[in-house]
Amino acid sequence: DTGVSQNPRHKITKRGQNVTFRCDPISEHNRLYWYRQTLGQGPEFLTYFQNEAQLEKSRLLSDRFSAERPKGSFSTLEIQRTEQGDSAMYLCASSFVRQGADRNQPQHFGDGTRLSIL
């Protein structure tokens, strides 16, 4: 088990372009979370999945952002028409949650994808 894997590690793109990030969670984990971290701040929640279902989205997640987890395994986060303010570290985390007991497993984080908008 190599832990949570995120690709790419770094992404540099011009304003207005679309970008897509991938997250591969720990294999038996059914919960997958996306967070965003800007310089000098702690991670901020964006969205999360229980298997393939997207259960919650933050107000930080504008219409330009979309996330999927089509088969309940890996997830993708796409940002369309990127803006300067999208520059950040995008973190993925996963955990295992038993039915009716969602507090019993901590989240494990990936290395993140650092997005820089030129």
Add this chain to the structure above:
Amino acid sequence: AQRVTQPEKLLSVFKGAPVELKCNYSYSGSPELFWYVQYSRQRLQLLLRHISRESIKGFTADLNKGETSFHLKKPFAQEEDSAMYYCALREEGGKLIFGQGTELSVKP
């Protein structure tokens, strides 16, 4: 609103000195609190969680509901403890709310 506050951005101590990283929270439900640590060039990793009531790498943290605090303590700091420390609160739905982090610098 749910919030986690870490009042110190930077804490600098000498090796062997005691360390206390402060964390205060506001949460209407029953809180579940964590400390995560990020060493240089490494990923965010769990240090400890309040329900475990364990000591990891000499660190302990006690949940004080009266003061709504979850301060992280270590009696004798080591140079290898230098890192970013984040306090986090888990909401009912599972998502984490993080503080802004405290950078701990332990000098020789």
